[in-house]
Amino acid sequence: MELRFSADEDAFRERARTWLAANFPTEERPRSGKAMGEFDRAWLRRQWEGGWAGVSWPKEYGGQGLPLIHQLIWYEEYAKMGAPPIDSCFVGVAHAGPTLMAQASPEQQAFHLPQILRGDVIWCQGFSEPQAGSDLASLRTYAEIDGDELVVTGQKLWTSFADLARYQELLVRTDRSAAKHNGLTWVICDLTTPGITIRPITTIEHEQHFCEVFYDEVRIPISNVVGQINDGWRVAMSTIAFERGTAFTVGQVQLADLIERLIDVARTLPGPDGRRPAIADDEIARKLATVRAQVAALRAMTYANISRNAKQAQPGPEGSMIKLYFTEVQQRLMRLAVSILGPEALRDGLAGGRPWVHNYFLSYGATIGGGTSEIQRNIIGERVLGLPR
């Protein structure tokens, strides 16, 4: 076991840092809408041109073909630099791309993967439905097979960035008589196809980045099916541990930065008694120390997970532990921030206060999206601990 990185890895880190410092966009990232999508795509494109997109993607798919640990280093430096996120491109790079690499035909891969990595197109998921949230396999959006086409009718929900996306990882039912996991098909849906209606949904933070998507006899070529008809559940589950444990690296480094900033805030802002700084309050100090320890643990878990995954072909279910821990530590940190800010947190637009409140509200979604904490606990109970279903 060792914590230190190799000389080669340190050199890679230095190159990443140098390139990022010279290249990351310093203009403010638009908060929503088409402008944000354009910003994200341009920034990913610049990474690709610099040879930094898809660090651990195989070379045959346009990536750098480097070990997983280099991907970790890249994300660490990216976050430390404060480089802007590319949230709208995340599904393409971190989920659809890996799924296509693992399951798609050579033709599908050759067409889509370079576009994803170059930032040409935004992808979105198409899994959740009004009646199929945590119980994803009960989804009802139906595709009838008509010659060499699927004809899709139904509705998807909570689809992040559907309004900006060109393609969608669409999971549909193709056999209503089969057991619920066996009648599903995973198909690439071009969102410009006639019959699709997309309506953004406003979040608790006044933002519009997730949508409901309606399908009215949408005709999709069968050649867009990834894997086999009725084999979609296996395809969808194959990348559930996406990016082999590196996906939360950026968020984890951001949390490490946030807790340090919060400790700084607590050193100056008045505490509950108004006479001493917040950090002099024992309860606040203890909570800050606890979150600081938990953020350190989160990094240790990420490192351990990457160490494991670097040695095995398929990522294990341990990724669910990181997802659960990450999102709960994030919420604890943001709740603590709001309590330390006290009355100041209530004032919208306060300089320095608003980002805390914004992140506080965003954190409510973290334990829901990408599989709720309750579903993560089921996965951990059943697949890590071997408890009965």
Add this chain to the structure above:
Amino acid sequence: MDLTPTADQASLVRSVADFFADRMPMTLVREGFDRPSAIDSTFWKQLAELGWFGLGLTEDVGGAGYALADEALLFREVGRRLVPGPLIATTIGARLAARAGEHALLASILDGNAAVALAVPRHDVVSDTTTRRFLVLDAIGAELVLVAYPDEAALYSLDAFAGLAPTASIDDATRVSTGELGDASPVARVADGADALWRRGTVLTAAVLTGISAGVRDMAVQHAKTREQFGAPIGVHQAIKHRCADMAVRIEAAETLLTVAALCVDEGRADADFHASAARLIAADAALTGARDNIQIHGGMGFSFESDAHLYVKRTHVVDLMFGSRTDHAAALIHADAAL
């Protein structure tokens, strides 16, 4: 960077686990409850023959030359199996003797002839002066007492403590005495420097707590898989399953952070104290919460003396006193520089 144990480390852990299973199974742990001393002289000699007390010392002073990361892996087994006796204090005591150049003293510790009890400072009354009164853990059968602070550590003979007397103990397997440290000189003392004993004691304490948390997880999961109610194993129910899942997550946090903390010490990183205190806090939470939940999952059986569930809770409370309280480590952590 690689946090997975090597094949050598994995086989070392297996051999130590086998050793404990063979020489100190739970039946023997329980037999020890009624003996005057928690230090079983036969077992203590066997530990010494294994080289336990010098695992992390260099070979030129009679040690085995292992890294703290290795020691941490092995001390996890101590917690997991509730191995009794002052293993942490004796290991740190041996290191102190080596650092002080007290070779005869070191030899007697390494040979298993001198066990080292741990003194935990206690305040009988509210006072802001440093107390001279201590709880001494496993003094009975020990030859020496380790008194450690973040900035210095010393070994005393037992008679340096006036009125050292046994008192009631929360843990059936740990003997607790109280006493007051007089003016006697220590037999060895070091001001803690680059090779901080306090930091190592903190990491080993975190290791035992982490081991305890793994022990209760295994016990709880086993029960959840086999105990049937309403015609099914209770582990099918989310009320049980999710409790077990939360245990698993806390343990993953504790185990991985423990490894990072030990490696920070081994690699001489400036944030070693930060990570040691963080690992100590996370491990204590994993052990306390897990041990509590394990009793709940076991239902009525968990409340019985016959079940081992209570033994983990009791030991956790004792170990949680070693090398600083959680309050101490939270305070240290909040004032530490940020992790690198």
